Amino acid sequence: MIYWSHYITFYLFSAGISAGAMIVSLTSGFINRNKYERIVRMGAYIAPFPIMAGMALLIVDLERPQMFWLLLTTFKYSSIMSVGAWIISLFSIVSILYFMLNLPKDYLRLSSMARAITMIKSAGFVLSTSVALYTGLLLSTLAARPLWNTPIIPVLLFISAVLDGLAAISLVLLLTQIGRKDASASDKFMHTVDFMLLYLLSLATVVFLVGMGRSTQSAASALGIVMSGRFGALFWFGFVAAGVAIPLIAAAYRLLMKRQGQWFDFITASLALMGGYILRSVIIEAGQTAQAVLY
Amino acid sequence: MTKSPKWAMIIDTTKCVGCFACVAACHNQNDLELTEHFNRVEEQEFGTFPNFSRRFVPMQCQHCDNPPCVGVCPTGASYKRTDGVVAIDAQRCIGCKYCILSCPYNARTINRAHGYVHKCSFCISLVESGSMPACVSTCPTGVRIFGDINDPGSEVAKLAHSKKTSRIGKDLNTMPSIYYIIE
Numbered sequence: 001m002i003y004w005s006h007y008i009t010f011y012l013f014s015a016g017i018s019a020g021a022m023i024v025s026l027t028s029g030f031i032n033r034n035k036y037e038r039i040v041r042m043g044a045y046i047a048p049f050p051i052m053a054g055m056a057l058l059i060v061d062l063e064r065p066q067m068f069w070l071l072l073t074t075f076k077y078s079s080i081m082s083v084g085a086w087i088i089s090l091f092s093i094v095s096i097l098y099f100m101l102n103l104p105k106d107y108l109r110l111s112s113m114a115r116a117i118t119m120i121k122s123a124g125f126v127l128s129t130s131v132a133l134y135t136g137l138l139l140s141t142l143a144a145r146p147l148w149n150t151p152i153i154p155v156l157l158f159i160s161a162v163l164d165g166l167a168a169i170s171l172v173l174l175l176t177q178i179g180r181k182d183a184s185a186s187d188k189f190m191h192t193v194d195f196m197l198l199y200l201l202s203l204a205t206v207v208f209l210v211g212m213g214r215s216t217q218s219a220a221s222a223l224g225i226v227m228s229g230r231f232g233a234l235f236w237f238g239f240v241a242a243g244v245a246i247p248l249i250a251a252a253y254r255l256l257m258k259r260q261g262q263w264f265d266f267i268t269a270s271l272a273l274m275g276g277y278i279l280r281s282v283i284i285e286a287g288q289t290a291q292a293v294l295y
Numbered sequence: 296m297t298k299s300p301k302w303a304m305i306i307d308t309t310k311c312v313g314c315f316a317c318v319a320a321c322h323n324q325n326d327l328e329l330t331e332h333f334n335r336v337e338e339q340e341f342g343t344f345p346n347f348s349r350r351f352v353p354m355q356c357q358h359c360d361n362p363p364c365v366g367v368c369p370t371g372a373s374y375k376r377t378d379g380v381v382a383i384d385a386q387r388c389i390g391c392k393y394c395i396l397s398c399p400y401n402a403r404t405i406n407r408a409h410g411y412v413h414k415c416s417f418c419i420s421l422v423e424s425g426s427m428p429a430c431v432s433t434c435p436t437g438v439r440i441f442g443d444i445n446d447p448g449s450e451v452a453k454l455a456h457s458k459k460t461s462r463i464g465k466d467l468n469t470m471p472s473i474y475y476i477i478e
Contacts, residue, residue: 003395062390063390063391063405064410070370070389071369071370074369076369076370078367079393081367142367142396143363143467143468144398144399292464294399
């Protein structure tokens with residue numbers, strides 16, 4: 001039985017983009033704020049919005065959406081969903097503050113208050129990391145679902161979230177052509193980070209496949225569901241080939257050959273985003289079908 | 296001072312003939328739609344050829360002492376009572392279905408008409424008025440034994456602490472209150 005619809009897939013995907021965009025924005029700003037200003041700004045402009053759409057769908061997917069407020073009058077540390085509801089609420093507030101901080105005009109009147117800015121950035125870093133991590137922990141802590149119940153799932157989803165955030169930044173920068181005149185430094189930075197993330201994602205994927213295949217009967221039969229039929233086609237062609245292998249080769253090619261090409265970047269960023277969605281949709285759907293072997 | 300009761304059940308699969316009377320009684324008692332089940336009868340094979348058996352295994356909420364559904368519930372709607380019953384406060388259930396996915400026994404269902412999760416309650420209203428749960432009193436072959444596991448003299452306590460019984464899915468650390476006899 002499928003209890004969580006594709007709304008949940010979209011929610012995990014959009015939360016990943018938001019958290020990832022914020023992580024990329026904050027870290028590139030920390031490394032060199034002036035050199036990578038267009039990444040910093042675009043990440044801050046993107047961060048608040050995808051997760052808002054995702055949260056709306058999350059509420060719609062409840063059987064009693066009119067009672068969603070109970071999530072915000074309860075805090076239960078044993079429930080990753082309860083902790084997560086608080087994390088995404090706080091993230092939404094801080095990501096809007098961070099968004100306003102990066103607007104050309106200083107609406108918050110904070111430009112002279114260095115401590116307040118540092119606090120927003122620190123809170124943003126902790127919260128965006130928490131959002132990207134909790135979406136995987138939400139699944140991996142259920143002992144009843146062998147496809148989810150593995151410590152590599154949160155790692156896989158975390159790396160994929162940062163990659164999706166970077167791809168979203170790269171796509172919007174290409175579409176709007178913001179700061180295109182002196183883009184070479186930031187482009188090179190994005191290509192390097194892109195390559196590293198795809199490299200890590202491919203490693204995590206190998207660990208996932210080998211780990212599940214050589215583990216318990218429950219894990220092996222869960223992997224069997226992912227490897228066969230519609231899920232198999234989506235996983236191998238949609239995620240592994242189109243979402244990881246092709247963007248990884250493209251990223252390596254760009255770095256080694258020092259080639260620049262906006263169309264090239266546009267296509268690889270789109271593929272990475274599509275791969276991120278397909279990964280989540282396979283994990284969410286197949287994961288609900290997979291049962292723990294009890295006897 | 297005697298301990299307050301903690302309800303538990305023994306299910307002797309060696310006596311089950313697969314008549315599904317318990318399933319029908321459960322539907323009747325809980326006023327369920329035909330598509331919903333608090334209680335079902337699975338067919339399972341045990342052992343390897345040539346030493347194997349095929350059994351009907353009645354399956355329902357195991358009223359775990361370490362219930363994953365209670366841990367994951369974000370609003371506290373799912374809770375564990377002091378008498379051992381895992382219960383749901385329908386007034387607090389938002390229908391997120393996280394508990395359904397957390398249950399290794401697939402014991403929980405949701406009715407889209409009212410939108411909250413529900414499941415076996417050990418027929419606690421019947422039990423509190425001195426009767427047995429509907430599935431127990433209906434079973435024609437005496438598969439099910441229900442009682443207070445805190446009462447050392449009860450049949451449930453004796454069987455639960457004997458080597459004859461085992462609990463299903465104990466690797467998952469759920470610590471069920473239903474003990475099975477499977478040979």
